[in-house]
Amino acid sequence: DAFQLQKDILRALAVAFDLDENYFVKFHTKPDNQLRLLRYPSIPSDALRTNQITRIDGHSDFGSITVCVFHIDIIQDNSSVDADSFPR
Numbered sequence: 001d002a003f004q005l006q007k008d009i010l011r012a013l014a015v016a017f018d019l020d021e022n023y024f025v026k027f028h029t030k031p032d033n034q035l036r037l038l039r040y041p042s043i044p045s046d047a048l049r050t051n052q053i054t055r056i057d058g059h060s061d062f063g064s065i066t067v068c069v070f071h072i073d074i075i076q077d078n079s080s081v082d083a084d085s086f087p088r
Contacts, residue, residue, distance in 0.1 A: 009065055
């Protein structure tokens, strides 16, 4: 579940920072996770440069962890192509 994932990530971070494994976990005692699905469609860079379209400014999230999952569709010849299928 999401709360267990949160605690696992917090433990891994603590170990990576050479802290006690439960250093961060002790501050997260209840499962008050929030799931938000956000979509940021691509926009032309010229529209950003000329302020025709704006994006959110730099900011920090209010929680301890933000897990970002990326899935990109590329439009090619008027059909959607899954970007994950391209070699890296």
